[in-house]
Amino acid sequence: MPTMRAVQVSRPGGPLELVERPVPDPGAGSVRIKVQACGICHSDAMTKEGHWPGIEYPRVPGHEVIGVIDAVGRDVPARWQPGQRVGVGWHAWHCGSCDTCRRGDFFACQTGVQVTGISFDGGYADFAVAPAAALAVVPEELASPDAAPLMCAGVTTFNALRNSGARPGDLVAVLGIGGLGHLGVQYAARMGFRTAAIARGTDKEPLARQLGATQYIDSKATDPAAELVKLGGAKVVLATVTDGPAMAATVGGLAPHGRLMVLGAAGPMEVSPIPLIMGRRAIEGWYSGTSIDSQDTLAFSVQAGVRSMNEAYTLEKAAEAYDRMLSGKARFRVVLTTGN
Numbered sequence: 283m284p285t286m287r288a289v290q291v292s293r294p295g296g297p298l299e300l301v302e303r304p305v306p307d308p309g310a311g312s313v314r315i316k317v318q319a320c321g322i323c324h325s326d327a328m329t330k331e332g333h334w335p336g337i338e339y340p341r342v343p344g345h346e347v348i349g350v351i352d353a354v355g356r357d358v359p360a361r362w363q364p365g366q367r368v369g370v371g372w373h374a375w376h377c378g379s380c381d382t383c384r385r386g387d388f389f390a391c392q393t394g395v396q397v398t399g400i401s402f403d404g405g406y407a408d409f410a411v412a413p414a415a416a417l418a419v420v421p422e423e424l425a426s427p428d429a430a431p432l433m434c435a436g437v438t439t440f441n442a443l444r445n446s447g448a449r450p451g452d453l454v455a456v457l458g459i460g461g462l463g464h465l466g467v468q469y470a471a472r473m474g475f476r477t478a479a480i481a482r483g484t485d486k487e488p489l490a491r492q493l494g495a496t497q498y499i500d501s502k503a504t505d506p507a508a509e510l511v512k513l514g515g516a517k518v519v520l521a522t523v524t525d526g527p528a529m530a531a532t533v534g535g536l537a538p539h540g541r542l543m544v545l546g547a548a549g550p551m552e553v554s555p556i557p558l559i560m561g562r563r564a565i566e567g568w569y570s571g572t573s574i575d576s577q578d579t580l581a582f583s584v585q586a587g588v589r590s591m592n593e594a595y596t597l598e599k600a601a602e603a604y605d606r607m608l609s610g611k612a613r614f615r616v617v618l619t620t621g622n
């Protein structure tokens with residue numbers, strides 16, 4: 283039986299281990315992808331630490347997968363063929379027909395939500411099997427390591443911004459300049475928003491400005507809400523930080539009808555209702571998007587010249603690469619490459 287390299291977690295909180303595993307076969311409705319690159323997202327901590335309910339271990343993380351289809355299972359639409367380069371993101375399959383899905387609460391689907399790298403193995407491996415419904419076509423112009431982070435960090439920020447209600451010329455602030463945030467700044471600037479970057483310290487200021495931010499707010503040295511008010515108030519704050527209080531600290535900087543879009547999976551935050559009431563401000567959560575949203579993200583990135591800034595690591599160094607992501611020192615996305 284042919285084998286492959288894979289990096290797996292064997293128990294909640296356990297290490298990332300490089301192992302040999304049989305190459306998986308695609309079941310009905312799925313394809314097998316020869317993985318070329320896979321980004322490391324902060325949400326991979328859900329697999330690593332077992333924060334998502336009901337994960338079956340061992341599990342291979344990774345939901346920013348780019349590679350080439352090398353086998354096609356039964357009942358896969360004919361548009362998916364071996365040799366095509368495709369991407370797979372945080373694909374959250376849900377049944378769409380149970381009572382909770384019909385109410386729009388997909389993550390409570392009674393059949394069980396299926397998420398890449400959480401409920402089935404992801405892209406920290408030479409091969410990954412993915413549902414055909416999760417596939418996005420990758421444009422020729424994008425190298426695989428450049429495309430990988432766009433499958434989660436990219437689509438999440440792009441899709442949140444294009445659904446945020448902000449219009450060209452509005453002030454949009456991106457809170458947290460990491461994997462998601464550095465792409466959020468680029469998308470916001472390319473969509474025509476007056477773009478402010480908010481991060482702690484001054485370290486990230488030059489890069490944030492290079493990526494398109496015209497304003498930079500150091501949340502350690504100043505009150506970010508007061509700084510946003512000085513700029514006229516933000517129509518949208520795109521919150522990519524992993525910290526609830528840091529999100530709450532920006533609410534006072536929203537313009538009337540402004541919206542805090544919560545992307546970061548953070549702990550609780552405490553917000554006074556008064557600024558929400560007086561000015562009809564809103565707080566809204568957002569999660570990534572569909573495979574078509576991913577294709578839109580890839581196409582827009584080519585058209586507008588948005589690129590992820592990456593630090594590449596080989597698959598063997600996945601544990602080191604993951605720690606680098608957690609350290610907050612990566613500029614800005616850590617990407618595993620397989621050499622395939």
Ligand SMILES: NC(=O)c1ccc[n+]([C@@H]2O[C@H](COP(=O)([O-])OP(=O)(O)OC[C@H]3O[C@@H](n4cnc5c(N)ncnc54)[C@H](OP(=O)(O)O)[C@@H]3O)[C@@H](O)[C@H]2O)c1
Pocket residue numbers: 322323324325326434435438457458459460461462463480481482501522523524525528544545546547548568569570607608609610611614
């Ligand atoms: N909603 C979705 O669909 C979705 C999709 C992908 C990811 N996520 C979530 O989004 C979050 C970000 O993911 P990521 O991959 O971008 O992580 P990341 O690369 O680790 O970036 C997180 C950034 O947040 C910054 N940060 C943390 N606490 C902060 C604070 N108190 N003030 C200012 N900045 C702070 C960190 O800055 P420092 O360098 O200063 O530490 C870091 O740059 C994670 O919670 C992830 O699980 C959600």
Ligand SMILES: [Zn+2]
Pocket residue numbers: 323324325326345372434435
């Ligand atoms: Zn992610």
